[in-house]
Amino acid sequence: MSDLTLDQAIENIYTSINNDNEDLDSHIAALKAAMAREGVKQAVFEPSKLVQPNRQGRKIMQSYFRKKGVAVSFSA
Template sequence: MTTVSDALELIYASLANDNAEIDTHIKTLKAALAAEGKKEAVVEPTRLAQNNRAGRKTMQAYFRKKGVTVTFAE
């Protein structure tokens, strides 16, 4: 079973690699969130390829379409 933190590491690696297999990793993250009883994933904005408002909003919108709520750590 993959933990939320492990799934987020896969997401970060995918983002750094031109979004390779991002949809698969989002599904993994969604399952890990459900298994841990969490409602949202908290992402470190400094680890994003596009750490600006537009990049964060695009990420939130894409993940929302896949059923995952994303918030950003302060």
């Protein structure tokens, strides 16, 4: 796995989510590694870039990512 920046890892997750969650778990693992390298405790996503930007969609995303060991928040 190549060393992605945090921004690249987040962009890959947006792409994966828009492609029916294709390879999402591997992208989450890459995000987790990028967060560790950069010392970031929480990944911040823009709700407008999500397929399901409503509250329910955000909560499902947070729950799934939490199970994978990644804390997620959303920009305003």
